[in-house]
Amino acid sequence: MKDNLEKRNYHCHVELTLDIIGGKWKPVILFYIGKNGVIRYGELKKEIPNINERMLTRQLRELESDQLIHREVYREVPPKVEYSLTSMGETLTPILNQLGSWGVNYNQKFNIADLDLKEE
Numbered sequence: 001m002k003d004n005l006e007k008r009n010y011h012c013h014v015e016l017t018l019d020i021i022g023g024k025w026k027p028v029i030l031f032y033i034g035k036n037g038v039i040r041y042g043e044l045k046k047e048i049p050n051i052n053e054r055m056l057t058r059q060l061r062e063l064e065s066d067q068l069i070h071r072e073v074y075r076e077v078p079p080k081v082e083y084s085l086t087s088m089g090e091t092l093t094p095i096l097n098q099l100g101s102w103g104v105n106y107n108q109k110f111n112i113a114d115l116d117l118k119e120e
Contacts (some may be wrong), residue, residue: 020066025051025059027096030085033069034093038084068092 010016021027025048032047033039039047045056060083063069068089074080085093107113 021068021092023059025055026063027099029056029059029063030068030089030092031096031100033083034085034090034096038082040080040082044083063089 008019010019021030028048028051029044032044036043036047041056041060045051045053048056051059060069060071064071067086070084070086072082072084074082107115
């Protein structure tokens with residue numbers, strides 16, 4: 001959960017949701033973890049080439065703190081770390097898929113982006 005232990009005040013549920021999963025990178029990270037089931041840090045970085053390592057690490061820590069992803073560390077040399085969605089994180093999958101579909105429809109109508117789509 002959020003680091004501060006005091007409850008925060010929100011004016012609607014959307015505000016709360018966006019506080020947890022909002023921003024440029026968190027939905028994308030959640031999408032790729034969900035798409036892959038289990039993914040290692042380096043693989044995730046390849047899926048999201050425009051994110052820098054510091055930001056990816058920070059966002060992963062926040063998602064783990066908010067109990068949306070699980071981080072599994074394997075004690076071996078070199079260390080291996082895998083990420084997967086928690087059961088709460090999995091509930092976001094249909095929402096993220098709907099956001100993606102909305103983006104496809106929006107782009108078809110307004111043609112604002114050239115999408116470099118991998119198999120999604």
